[in-house]
Amino acid sequence: MSKTIEERERVIVRFAGDSGDGMQLAGSRFTDATAALGNDLATLPNFPAEIRAPAGTLAGVSAFQIHFASRDILTPGDAPNVLVAMNPAALKSNLAELDRGATIIVNEDAFSKRNLEKADYDANPLEDGSLSGYRVHRIPMTTLTARAVEGIEEASSRDAGRAKNLFALGVLSWLYGRPTEVTQHWIEQKFGRNPAVAEANLAAFNAGWSFGETTELLDVQYRVNPATDVAAGTYRTVNGTTALALGLIAASVRSGLPLLLASYPITPASELLHELSRHAGFGVRTIQAEDEIAAAGMALGAAFGGRLGVTATSGPGMDLKEETIGLAVALELPMVVIDVQRAGPSTGMPTKTEQSDLLMALHGRHGESPLPVIAPSTSGGCFAAAFEAVQLAIRYRTPVILLSDTFLASSSEPWRVPVVSDLPAIDPAFARAGGNGEPFQPYSRDDHLARPWAIPGTPGLQHRIGGLEKTDGSGNISYEPANHERMTELRAAKVAGIEVPPLEVEADAGAELLVLGWGSSEGAVRAGARRARLNGHAVACAHIRHLNPLPPNTGEVLRSFDRVLVPEMNSGQLAQILRAKYLVDVESFCKVQGRPLFAAEIEREIEARA
Amino acid sequence: MSKTIEERERVIVRFAGDSGDGMQLAGSRFTDATAALGNDLATLPNFPAEIRAPAGTLAGVSAFQIHFASRDILTPGDAPNVLVAMNPAALKSNLAELDRGATIIVNEDAFSKRNLEKADYDANPLEDGSLSGYRVHRIPMTTLTARAVEGIEEASSRDAGRAKNLFALGVLSWLYGRPTEVTQHWIEQKFGRNPAVAEANLAAFNAGWSFGETTELLDVQYRVNPATDVAAGTYRTVNGTTALALGLIAASVRSGLPLLLASYPITPASELLHELSRHAGFGVRTIQAEDEIAAAGMALGAAFGGRLGVTATSGPGMDLKEETIGLAVALELPMVVIDVQRAGPSTGMPTKTEQSDLLMALHGRHGESPLPVIAPSTSGGCFAAAFEAVQLAIRYRTPVILLSDTFLASSSEPWRVPVVSDLPAIDPAFARAGGNGEPFQPYSRDDHLARPWAIPGTPGLQHRIGGLEKTDGSGNISYEPANHERMTELRAAKVAGIEVPPLEVEADAGAELLVLGWGSSEGAVRAGARRARLNGHAVACAHIRHLNPLPPNTGEVLRSFDRVLVPEMNSGQLAQILRAKYLVDVESFCKVQGRPLFAAEIEREIEARA
Amino acid sequence: MSAVKTNGNGGAPPALTKADFQSDQETRWCPGCGDYAVLSAVQQFMPELDIPPERIVFITGIGCAGRFAYYMNTYGLHGIHGRAPALATGLASTRPDLSIWVVSGDGDALSIGGNHLIHALRRNVPLKILLFNNQVYGLTKGQASPTSGIGMVTKSTPFGVSDHPFNPVALALGAEATFVARTIDRDRRHVTEVLRRAARHDGAALVEIYQNCPVFNDGAFSALTEKDVKDQNQIRLEHGKPIRFGAEDERGVARAPDGHLAIVDVADVGEDALIVHDSHRMDPGLAFSLARLADDPTEPTPIGIFREVQRPVFGRTGPARTQTASDEQLEELLLSGDTWTVT
Amino acid sequence: MSAVKTNGNGGAPPALTKADFQSDQETRWCPGCGDYAVLSAVQQFMPELDIPPERIVFITGIGCAGRFAYYMNTYGLHGIHGRAPALATGLASTRPDLSIWVVSGDGDALSIGGNHLIHALRRNVPLKILLFNNQVYGLTKGQASPTSGIGMVTKSTPFGVSDHPFNPVALALGAEATFVARTIDRDRRHVTEVLRRAARHDGAALVEIYQNCPVFNDGAFSALTEKDVKDQNQIRLEHGKPIRFGAEDERGVARAPDGHLAIVDVADVGEDALIVHDSHRMDPGLAFSLARLADDPTEPTPIGIFREVQRPVFGRTGPARTQTASDEQLEELLLSGDTWTVT
Ligand SMILES: Cc1ncc(C[n+]2csc(CCOP(=O)(O)OP(=O)(O)O)c2C)c(N)n1
Ligand SMILES: Cc1ncc(C[n+]2csc(CCOP(=O)(O)OP(=O)(O)O)c2C)c(N)n1
Ligand code: SF4
Ligand code: SF4
Numbered sequence A, B: 001m002s003k004t005i006e007e008r009e010r011v012i013v014r015f016a017g018d019s020g021d022g023m024q025l026a027g028s029r030f031t032d033a034t035a036a037l038g039n040d041l042a043t044l045p046n047f048p049a050e051i052r053a054p055a056g057t058l059a060g061v062s063a064f065q066i067h068f069a070s071r072d073i074l075t076p077g078d079a080p081n082v083l084v085a086m087n088p089a090a091l092k093s094n095l096a097e098l099d100r101g102a103t104i105i106v107n108e109d110a111f112s113k114r115n116l117e118k119a120d121y122d123a124n125p126l127e128d129g130s131l132s133g134y135r136v137h138r139i140p141m142t143t144l145t146a147r148a149v150e151g152i153e154e155a156s157s158r159d160a161g162r163a164k165n166l167f168a169l170g171v172l173s174w175l176y177g178r179p180t181e182v183t184q185h186w187i188e189q190k191f192g193r194n195p196a197v198a199e200a201n202l203a204a205f206n207a208g209w210s211f212g213e214t215t216e217l218l219d220v221q222y223r224v225n226p227a228t229d230v231a232a233g234t235y236r237t238v239n240g241t242t243a244l245a246l247g248l249i250a251a252s253v254r255s256g257l258p259l260l261l262a263s264y265p266i267t268p269a270s271e272l273l274h275e276l277s278r279h280a281g282f283g284v285r286t287i288q289a290e291d292e293i294a295a296a297g298m299a300l301g302a303a304f305g306g307r308l309g310v311t312a313t314s315g316p317g318m319d320l321k322e323e324t325i326g327l328a329v330a331l332e333l334p335m336v337v338i339d340v341q342r343a344g345p346s347t348g349m350p351t352k353t354e355q356s357d358l359l360m361a362l363h364g365r366h367g368e369s370p371l372p373v374i375a376p377s378t379s380g381g382c383f384a385a386a387f388e389a390v391q392l393a394i395r396y397r398t399p400v401i402l403l404s405d406t407f408l409a410s411s412s413e414p415w416r417v418p419v420v421s422d423l424p425a426i427d428p429a430f431a432r433a434g435g436n437g438e439p440f441q442p443y444s445r446d447d448h449l450a451r452p453w454a455i456p457g458t459p460g461l462q463h464r465i466g467g468l469e470k471t472d473g474s475g476n477i478s479y480e481p482a483n484h485e486r487m488t489e490l491r492a493a494k495v496a497g498i499e500v501p502p503l504e505v506e507a508d509a510g511a512e513l514l515v516l517g518w519g520s521s522e523g524a525v526r527a528g529a530r531r532a533r534l535n536g537h538a539v540a541c542a543h544i545r546h547l548n549p550l551p552p553n554t555g556e557v558l559r560s561f562d563r564v565l566v567p568e569m570n571s572g573q574l575a576q577i578l579r580a581k582y583l584v585d586v587e588s589f590c591k592v593q594g595r596p597l598f599a600a601e602i603e604r605e606i607e608a609r610a
Numbered sequence C, D: 001m002s003a004v005k006t007n008g009n010g011g012a013p014p015a016l017t018k019a020d021f022q023s024d025q026e027t028r029w030c031p032g033c034g035d036y037a038v039l040s041a042v043q044q045f046m047p048e049l050d051i052p053p054e055r056i057v058f059i060t061g062i063g064c065a066g067r068f069a070y071y072m073n074t075y076g077l078h079g080i081h082g083r084a085p086a087l088a089t090g091l092a093s094t095r096p097d098l099s100i101w102v103v104s105g106d107g108d109a110l111s112i113g114g115n116h117l118i119h120a121l122r123r124n125v126p127l128k129i130l131l132f133n134n135q136v137y138g139l140t141k142g143q144a145s146p147t148s149g150i151g152m153v154t155k156s157t158p159f160g161v162s163d164h165p166f167n168p169v170a171l172a173l174g175a176e177a178t179f180v181a182r183t184i185d186r187d188r189r190h191v192t193e194v195l196r197r198a199a200r201h202d203g204a205a206l207v208e209i210y211q212n213c214p215v216f217n218d219g220a221f222s223a224l225t226e227k228d229v230k231d232q233n234q235i236r237l238e239h240g241k242p243i244r245f246g247a248e249d250e251r252g253v254a255r256a257p258d259g260h261l262a263i264v265d266v267a268d269v270g271e272d273a274l275i276v277h278d279s280h281r282m283d284p285g286l287a288f289s290l291a292r293l294a295d296d297p298t299e300p301t302p303i304g305i306f307r308e309v310q311r312p313v314f315g316r317t318g319p320a321r322t323q324t325a326s327d328e329q330l331e332e333l334l335l336s337g338d339t340w341t342v343t
């Protein structure tokens, strides 16, 4: 049968099924093939909150979304164009996010009475007309996979049951003309040691592809051409967690400071602990501390010793670290604190994303204890942010808070691997043993107002520091009123004086509205603005990656537009800072749903103001 | 010898000496006599940071200041008119705060070579002319006291040495015509069981008085008439700590809820623990917890059980409580958290005052976790603030943060004792066992958006709550996006909807400048404005006691003046909130010296803007 | 929520049953999780207490075990990670009329919550603390815990755990606990017997429950649970009885000449040489030595009650303080100290 | 700061003296405080270590004891309340070349810092932890601590302490400590001997120091320090020796028939019945029983080294990690996994 081929600029596919259905695997394989083809892409997994929810239930649905295109991609996409639903629960829990007219590919075999009940369906949605607004393809994937695997000796029916994700992957690979070798090669590598399983998976994948090619159900094949606007370089896909880990290791190597990550497990920050724990060969040590307080203390203790001390956590853990961060502010020692934000307050929704720890990062400690705060805006950007956090911490002898979030941590995108020699060297500039007989002044300051980092082992620089107020210069304990005021000002001036690059504004001629985001919403903001532009609206965008201090031109930029829209996944925290600092009446678009901002929402908000 | 009598409207006396010299006692006795006379007054002790610094050193100086007047007094005063210095160290460490022309009364006997050295004096200031700008009275107090005590059988020379504070008190009592009976009576009461000591002290006191009356050194006696603008009622002196304790107990009695204060010792908040620990007879239980986290947890656990759960701490302890406070926000249970602010960051200057925990109180927790924040503005006002904190906590089922500070906690003033029957009853309004068979909805809401407080022991209302996001109404765990947004909004709306009284503005006709303070600076602001007025400036003042939500008319008030000055003992925290919320370009006057704001500073700042 | 039995119409309330303690929430543990067995045993046991569900409170930490609160039709407080003993102490000290149970995991109780646990034990707060020890972090998907064995490969220890684990019973004894016991999820009768004694204990009772996590640490306690080996590895402690074990009670615990406790063949030493278990001793030395008999539950390991002694209970000293003062007393307090009147 | 001796001009550096360990800061404890004696003993002892001052670090918590760091002419970190062991763990695991000492009070180490202490001990972090136990909160002016005795009246317990105290030695043993000792501020020779062994111990060493606070808890240890009574109350533990004490060594510790340890008259039981102290035993049962011999240091109380055993030391497993990787290795890491190239 000959099929029509249509071109698409961009497509969003979501694979959804039970936790046991292998959807993350199908999605990752599709991603690799897509990367190999040269599309730009972004992905987002969505795991169930339970460890192992009962099979077939709504709580057990696991999904993986990929957005790919022939031009640059900014987000993993809002509403999927295609939903692959391996069971009724997957259909039910994802349907609400589909636009009318979207394509749904279901594993028809899974729509048994039992499964429908588990998903709380009264009637079979495939038959009651409730899907009439969508293009539904019913494929008996279980049966077809079983048939494909049938002939393979030693492959059990269990293997066949498990291979249906590869059948689905085969169908989708055909539908979007993904190169098959990548997947076939991967199957051979992965299951090489178990040939029967390898063969079963391969057969399922090929069967899916052939099904696409031959069935009348699917009459159009789509082509999404390679992206052409891609900078030259070597690429890999990374999620924010991996990029953070690599950034920290790179900063450790380029500073010559062995890395200590001390952390206490917490979703979603644990992944960074897992990732770095694997890299002991790189001068990296990880400690799973007894709690978050200890973790922060260990990182700071390592910093006192001239090491790169890092601690990572999520919301609730940040509360616990604040006292130690305050000590680091007083000690003026370098330290990096990573907060992978999740939906709060309290335990909240641990697996969901949010940006609601910004004000805490700035003000979460008692007393006046200013410190720099930076926030990466893309998964790949986590590398540079981690590297920069280390640079700032070392240059200014200060704890730095890096705000990532669940979305960045788990979303993947192609990332241009930096050339190591292009990464700046970071000079720890330890204080040297002084020979001039002058007493060492641990709280003297350089041009950056940074104090000497004199580490144990350096002869003649023995000194004692602590959290009590210190005399300017000597560092001795002081209760003197004027000294306290001076030290308070010095600490503030040091942080305020950190050099950060100016805001870059991407403005259409005549744009009256500026959309100003921060952190992980950059993709959504830029994509939303792009769509609004396509609809003929003039708009400007800018994105804040340095939350403290703010880029030097922020006030100027804010004042050069009639209206400023600040979209955030919180109740308006950046907006509050901007309003206080620049007295500009910025407007907030707040979304607090545990989900990332969507381009469509930004588009809508822009157009509502056009 | 007949002496001149001069009238003074107000006087500031500071007693200063070594920690062992009994200056706090002298000051307190002077205070009681002053209260009995009917002056208005305010006092402020100043303890050394060390437990027992070596005698005679600068580190060991202890001081007590009293400001009293024939009209209403607003602060313990800035610069003393009279300094009593019992040794060189006391002179040295207090001299800088005296205005030229002030009176200094020294214990001449203490200016020995050894003592001068201990105080780091190269030369004797009594002789090198360095005090020529002051009116110095040298009194050999040690000798005169010894002589007075000489005759008393069984009084040791040690008793004589210790009684010199009463000699000094006698001198000052004469100088300002304080009634002697009050002190004499007190001595009898206090030392009744040890007649020799009582007699020695009495003799010393009387000797001091007679010395004043007879010596030519002192030629003027001052009279400060009773204040007449005092409201009728029964008065006592209280400091902020006592007033807080009484306010909490009153709220406990008026709500019928036994009080649990769980606290971990920390300066200066420990005093509240000590104070309440003494009141076991009043349905009060105190627990010294293992740390601040536990203390907060215990208070919250008691609240779950339908008790009045309170926890109190200072700066560093607040950092540690934030996670539990966030849980209380999610649980929507009443709880009172008292932060007696001290100078930060980190350990900072534990015995010094500051107002720098405001932004932390508002934003110190991860996620969106709004709660009410209130701050008393006078020592006596701590009673009402504590009472109100309990009212709000109970009515709105929310943790409330009360921000006091070291200055309020330790400063004393006359306080009109409220009539118990005037104190409103507080209805805990526990949920009653429902009989209608409907399942209990722990997250349903009343008109205040408050949820039911259903306490263990109530049949049929068993329910389970926790820090995970809850379904609106049922309280069951929910990860549903729209529900999370709704709950976030509900929690915010509940707090934003709390009814607080409008700002009261005290404005001169034509005033263009508003001075707007918060917390413990009320006295200084009002006194400073009063002085500026006396100098012919028109000015307006207002004071914020509700920091969240702010008084409803705040924006209107801010906008009705050309300039707004916000004085704070921090780097501009309230200013930041006002600017963000009302987009008004308020100006900050920041003092971060570990000392209270002074009326003179406010006066100066007002006049600089006149 | 099940019907309210104590809210009946006059007559004595009908006896409670397991169903009265089952909440309407769907249990959300992994299939095969040991938590199910413990939940069921607890629900089954509760009616024995003869306390109406509304006077029972479960306070839990965060972790898989922490979900326990949701499944009990009692009052429940799902706290924050590690802090359940603190929350429970606040409640226990102000509401002596309640029966308060804490459920915690090995990470919750011994890692982040270690401090609260040891202080609750030393204070002898009247709480029944169930410590679900699966030797791993379940809820956060498989990191090491303070009870994970040396060498265990987890997500946070890809090269194997190198930290020496806590022995929760020994730690509790070092922390002055008055009641310390250990039991195993799979042995409902033993669990129930231990719960019964813990409930009866007036003071803090710590019950370590070996709990299988089939997902992240399957079989950690199989030496004590599997049919073929459990008899030779479970050393059941019974107060007043010589300590014997093995399929035919052929082994026992005796004191070696150097003062150590040692596992012996009864045939070799004779029955009289065996240690007679005495959980009521004030001196916790024997209990401690028994706790240290096995480093790891892969060898013969004592289960049962190690220590059960009386000591003053937290919150019971001083006046009762369940009532506030009267208005008159308040007035007196407000007017205490020096006062003066302005008219 | 005293002159830098290791910075000499070629020849072997002159031997260190006490003065090399004295900082220029004025000591700020109350007159008569036991902290002075310990400071002096430590400064005097330090040269024995033969480690230059710049390779020694004192990390302290908050409390009177916490001021210790300021008075040592070594590197010093005065941390926050209770967290010194955590700070020290971070340093110890990344700087194995340093000699790291922690100084903490009974509140700092056992109240707010209890969790870090027990975890540092179980992990066997190479730290020498000096716990200054004055049974009270000194710096905050006299509240009860977790070691305050029942009934003690303090500012926070006006009706007397009602919580049972911790026995720090027992708690440490329950927490798997490899080295646990107890000594007394007033006995410089004993302090020094214990420090010497602690310093030599490869792993975590906990040294409880009974320290008199003349201001808030004077005489708490007088039974062990006063001339007339100390001989009859100090039970000095010495490895390999029978445990005897008393002015004429007339008393001793033996095992009673029921297994308990008991204080006996040597004349009654004979010398052979006495327990021979064995601090090197892996099984901490004996050490634990010795720790529990006295509930309170007002009766015969063991001092000395309770336990001293070897176990793998924290931070020593796996690669050394004192060096970062090379640029080449970094490049390899960055390019690991699937990559593709766009030209
Ligand atoms: C302050 C804080 N830190 C970390 C976490 C993440 N967290 C939740 S449960 C848990 C440990 C669970 O292990 P365990 O206590 O052994 O319980 P289990 O799941 O095995 O029953 C952790 C680290 C948290 N919720 N809060
Ligand atoms: C987080 C925090 N909580 C409380 C305090 C107040 N604080 C300082 S020292 C101390 C206890 C001191 O007692 P201890 O540890 O026994 O030391 P000592 O003064 O007796 O030597 C307390 C509660 C603090 N500094 N930080
Ligand atoms: S992860 Fe383990 S402990 Fe948690 S529910 Fe699953 S099986 Fe049980
Ligand atoms: S309060 Fe006690 S422990 Fe602290 S310095 Fe004074 S005597 Fe020493």
Ligand SMILES: [Mg+2]
Binding pocket: C063, C105, C106, C107, C132, C133, C134, C135, C136, C137, C138, C145
């Ligand atoms: Mg566990």
Ligand SMILES: [Mg+2]
Binding pocket: D063, D105, D106, D107, D132, D133, D134, D135, D136, D137, D138, D145
């Ligand atoms: Mg102490």
